[in-house]
Amino acid sequence: MDHPQEPSAGRRPGGGVPPEPARWSRQRLRSNNEWLLLELLRTGGPSSRAQLARDTGLSKPTVSAALGSLAGAGLVREAGTIAPERGRTAVLYQADAAAGHVLGVDVGKARLRVAVADLAGRVVARRDVPNRGRTGTAVADALVATARAAVADAGLADGAVVRAVIGSPGVWDERSRVVRHAAHLPGWARPGLFDGIEAGLGAPVEVGNDANLAALGEYTYGAGAGSSVFAYLLVGTGLGVGLVRGGELWTGSRGAAGEIGMLQLPRLSNDVTDRQGLALEQVVAADAVVRDAERRGLTGASTAAQVFAAARAGDAAALAAVAHEAEQLAFAVAVVAAVADPELVVLGGGLGRSADLLLPPLEDALRRTCVLRPRLVASALGEDAVLLGAVATALEAARLEVFVRRTAEA
Structure with missing residues (x-):
């Protein structure tokens, strides 16, 4: 999985600030200085004590003391030396990315994807397996087994994973600790399911909607x-x-912002069938593309990918189904544009792999149906988007947790 390791400039740098006592103390000041230097090394790369002093405005003795504490806690390490034009050779320091690890998990109807990443966001182990679970318990057991196998692949001991984030369809109910409205994952809303996953992984678990992640x-x-x-x-x-x-994510008051698939539709057109009473998801998702292509006369295509392959080969029924899908997607984009007014809409998921066929007719349909027309592009991450979003979310909390834990123990 070859993707950049560091977040882009606007994404919540630093994951917050370290916990502080209620009033001023030397310990609080020292903790803040150490966190400041650690984040500077993480985001800026290796640096010398003198450069860190210049960048932060801290005195060289303060920087030296803080680096000593961070090194003793296993949070920074020496990264070589640099010989300036004048003066002595300087030691370079860098954040130790191996000080902690996170798990990112993508739970889909067809596949389970798990990635283990270090604190720099570098994926050090990954497993992708078919999701053969037909009950919530079976999926949970497979998730834990796959994640533990990935941790073993990374050569990590128990307890090395600081935080796990799971991406799933549906809406996470934090109070009840269940996922609701995940229609394609039967039993996924069973109480206690995620407590069992957390116990099996041996790390705190956070759950996020797959589209959000x-x-x-x-x-x-x-x-x-x-x-x-x-x-x-x-x-x-x-x-x-x-x-x-x-x-920052906008998730709404109950975490359901963006769940447009549940919208009940009026009749959209008369060209194929009456859609009154159907949810938007039922006329836009992959199965709808297959059904529409079959109604138009395409045979031998059991997946949306096969329909798009037939369209690329020039099959008339498949091309008509793709054009119809673009019309339906235009309605979905128009809903989003009217509510959120985004400057950009990224097309992802399984159908996002066929953006080369979908985007041109989708843009045409949007011009006809919507005054607000955001820019449309294909996902740059493809099937890894949910997984990488889970990793990025886990790192936000893990970096601070590792800092607090290690500095308290040092």
Whole structure:
């Protein structure tokens, strides 16, 4: 998985500030100085004590003492030397990315994807396996087994993973600790399921909607980098939208912002069938493309990918189905544009792999149906968007947790 390791400039740098006592103390000041230097080394790369002093305004003795403490805690290490034009050779220091690790997990109807990453965001082990679970318990067991195998692949001991983030369809209910509205994952809302996953992984678990995490992944590493307001349209076995504003997710009051797939539709057109009473997801997601192509006379295509392959080969029924899908997607984009007014919409998910066929007719349809027309692009991360978004989210908390834990122990 060859993607940039560091977040783009606008994404919540530093993951917050270290916990502080209620009033001023030397310990608080020292902790702040150490965190400041650690984050500077993480985001700026190796640096000397003199350069760190110049960059932070701290005195050289203060920098030296802080680096000594950080090195003793296993958070920084020497990274070689540099010989300036004048003066003595200087030792370079860098943040030790191996001080902690995180798990990112993408739970889909067809596949489970797991990545283990260090604190620099470098993926050190990964496993992708078919999701054969037909119950929530079976999926949870497979998730834990796959994640533990990936941790072993990375050569890590138990307890090395600081934080795990799981991307899933549906809406996470934090109070009940269940995922609701994940229609393609039967039993996924069973109480206690995620407590069992957390126990099996041996690390705190956070759960996020897959479209939301894909949006964060695309903002951090992909096509959404630098956008003030952008939307990620996840179209595969389901339909979801992740919204990012100023580098932060917009999830709404109950975490369901962007769940446009649940919208009940009026009749959109008369060309194929009456859609009254259907959810938008039922007429836009991958299965709908297959059904539409079959109604138009295409045979032998059981997946949306096969329909798009037939379209590339010039099959008339497949081309008509692709054009119809673009019309339906234009409605979805128009809904998002009217509510969120994004400057950019990224097309991702399984159907995003066929953006070369979908984007031209989608742009044409949008011109006919919507006054607000955001820029449309294909996902730069493809199937890795949810996984990388999970990794990026886990790192936000893990970097601070590792700092607090190690400096307390040192």
